[in-house]
Amino acid sequence: MSEAPVVEARSLEKRFGGLVAVDEYDLRLERGDLVGLIGPNGAGKTTAYNLLTGVLKPSAGRISLSGRDMTGAAPYLMARAGLARTFQNIRLFSDLSVVENVMCGGHTRLAASTVATMLQLPSFWRAEERLRQTSQEIVERIGLAELAGQRAGDLSYGDQRRVEIGRALAGQPQVLLLDEPAAGLNPSETRDLVSFIRQMNEESGIAVLVVEHDMHLVMDLCKRIQVLNRGKLIAEGTPEEVQGDAAVIEAYLGAGRKERAHA
Amino acid sequence: MSTSHETPPVKLDARVTLPRSGFVAAILTVLIASAAVFAAQQGLSSYVVTLLALLFINAALAVSLTLTNGLTGLFSLGHPAFMTVGAYVAAILTFPVTRKGTMLPGLPEWLAATQLSILPALLIAGAAGGLLALFVGWAVLRLKGHYLAVATLGLIIVVQGLANNWDGITRGGAGLSGLPRLVDVWWAFGFLVLVVAFTWRLKFSSLGRSMMAVRENELAAQCSGINPARLKILAFVIGAVLAAVGGALLAHLVSVITPKTYSVLLAFNLVVMVVIGGSGSIFGALLAAAAITILSEALRPVEESVGLYGLSQVIVAVCLIIVLRLRPSGLFGSGEPGLVRRLYSGRRDA
Structure with missing residues (x-):
């Protein structure tokens, strides 16, 4: 550092x-x-x-x-x-699940390149697996393991705040x-x-x-x-x-x- | 990431084997569908087989529009423009050299002397559509919602005007008829399989999720490190490439292309398919495309006997209103029905 x-x-x-x-x-x-x-x-x-x-x-x-x-x-x-942030009026990707929200936060850091994704190269599958695993860990860290597959927009206010923090953490800020x-x-x-x-x-x-x-x-x-x-x-x-x-x-x-x- | 809570280790619900089972399910589906297409080709009239090919191409176009409009949340009506470009490019490339000289005097010599088979023609048509989308998208994708719809509607008119007036190369309003009929039901089927598989895999990848993130909340996506401008262009261009190839296939299926073949009406129909199916739902788009294609074909004899031309359009519009009244987010919302999703991605939370 x-x-x-x-x-x-x-x-x-x-x-x-x-x-x-x-x-x-x-x-x-x-x-x-x-x-x-x-x-x-x-x-x-x-x-x-x-x-x-x-x-x-x-x-x-x-x-x-x-x-x-x-x-x-x-x-x-x-x-x-x-630099990561959360919002005063919660801004989640409401239609995606909790874990998918967190995965979006890790997209830039962990996802495979566009070309690898389109050609479904092995590096894509590895990256996707790592992204899912890391995000799953974060979802557990923010205490939402049971709700990982839920639509984020359906969560309670407090849980939505946690998802926002989880999404921010996925970028390893x-x-x-x-x-x-x-x-x-x-x-x-x-x-x-x-x-x-x-x-x-x-x-x-x-x-x-x-x-x-x-x-x-x-x-x-x-x-x-x-x-x-x-x-x-x-x-x-x-x-x-x-x-x-x-x-x-x-x-x-x-x-x-x-x-x-x-x- | 340090996990300090007293949380149990990550449950790996058989995540390695399940995607493989999805892959197997996909292969099996394609094989069964191929057998059905083969049976149809053997047992049914050539009219029905052509109709089937039409249905496949329409469904593929609807799915490609799902990628642009459904996943990324753009509201583009530009599909017919890219289809027209693709169709003309491919038609000029596959047209027999012997007839090119008299029909298309405006062609440069090297083009007049070229005659390609369908596959390279399709690829070049797709590339042409993609290039146009890149160029147009760079300017137009700064617009949002209705403004983008209007701009892409304008693009249809511009492309039609170009095809109408560039006589030496497009033969003007008369269009190009007597194209070699190089596309049969198998080409259409192959295209559909390719488009669905591609869009499906994209949707369930990090790239597709980020596109959906842009649709759901652009500012939040951007603050999560996602570059919305880049993803929008990407989705727009991919949609255009597929549209151009679809347009070229369609032209070589019915062996004619005129400036009016792919009109604003088609844009409306495609958008209706996406909206009824549910914005972002691949399965919904497939289902809606099949239903609307069959419906408008089935109603044709009725229209003719009663003299009520446009009846199918009326019914499609009424269906749209009913679906929007009862299920504003379409039949399947932005997801896939649970059974289909489990079967093909082999993962419950995917």
Whole structure:
């Protein structure tokens, strides 16, 4: 593994016309990092995610993955460079089975070439077998072994979230971006999720960035937290530091009434 | 991947032997079907045998459209355009040299002096269709849904116009008649087997799954490392190659090709076959193609005696409406019926 951080974003900026959605956003994720990105609604968290994953092209700034400059690269190239993500509003391949969803995530890494597939060469059969085996293992890891053959669209909300993570893991990413992974989960599902993320992070060293509204989850899970407000980073530090930060408290609770009256 | 949970080892439900059993089942099916075709050829009138050949080619075309529209989720109506190109290319190549000089004065000398047998002509026709699709797809596949449908509809008109007006090479509106009848029911059958086997294997490969992923959710596919643009072009080109070969086969079966032979109406019929069968279902497309071909042929005498031309089209359209009312995703959805799938892929979760 190279010394360069797995993700390095410098001064990312995104403008939609006159609106600056994200301004001067910096992120540095090392191997094994577990960072939370929080902020009030409309702070630009999802825009920041879309910039990092290549869904949106930044208006300014640079992104590099493991030392390689990827600014402006398409999402599939970002994914191939080791960056995987999940979506706030779950985006599965609903009509495919659970294991097939995971297999799609491993397609670029493990599948045979187009030519080998069309000619059904032995290398195709080997690759297909390996892909199935790896995906089966991941399906077991995310605890859905019994549902492997089920249509993904028919699963419960919590299970669908797991499938998304499984699909992301199949690409063997260096970094995983989770967009509100606990949204819609009940408390016990959330606990399972937290321990799964922590375990994945510790065992495989995958760097994780989490956007989440559940403050308990973020403070409990993350080693470092970034706070975004109106597109700007207003604080970064350990959960304790961030919780005590005046700017953060102001962003979430608003400035005191007195103060505003004087302003 | 480290597996730390107290999970049992991966169950290998006889995965090595089962695909082999699927292969055996496929071979057996082809053998039985061949015997049936042979029996039909011996015992039935040449009209019925030709009809059978027509049915095979139609079914193959429907399955090839399933690959483009069903698996990848494109909405292309362009099949007749590629069929027309394939048919003309093959026809010009197989036409007897002795008649080329008078009928097609516009041909360059080397082409006028060439007369190929059907197989190389089919291959070149397929290549021509594929090249056209590559060229057109590069521009048109940026469009989505209805826009793509309109653009490919336009392609049919463009190709028809070209065939109509390029007199020296296509003989204009009169078309090329008296083509050597080089295609019999066995060619049609072979083509169908090839197309079904190819599409089936593609569907149950990682490449086909990725195509379905693009259909299901393009953004998620892209964020999983799949390049949607490349897969769309690939599916479009493969569909076009098969369509071009199918068009060439059809022309050499009925021994005539005119600019109007493969029209917008055919595009509609093929799309109906795919939609009724279920977008992405190979078995559904086969079944729907067979039913619609037989239906429209069976209704022909009725149409003639009652004077109600177009009756079969009306019935096909009504069938489409009924299926869409009762089963919006088609007879079999995007999958294959369980029994068929187990029989030929030999795997329950495949």
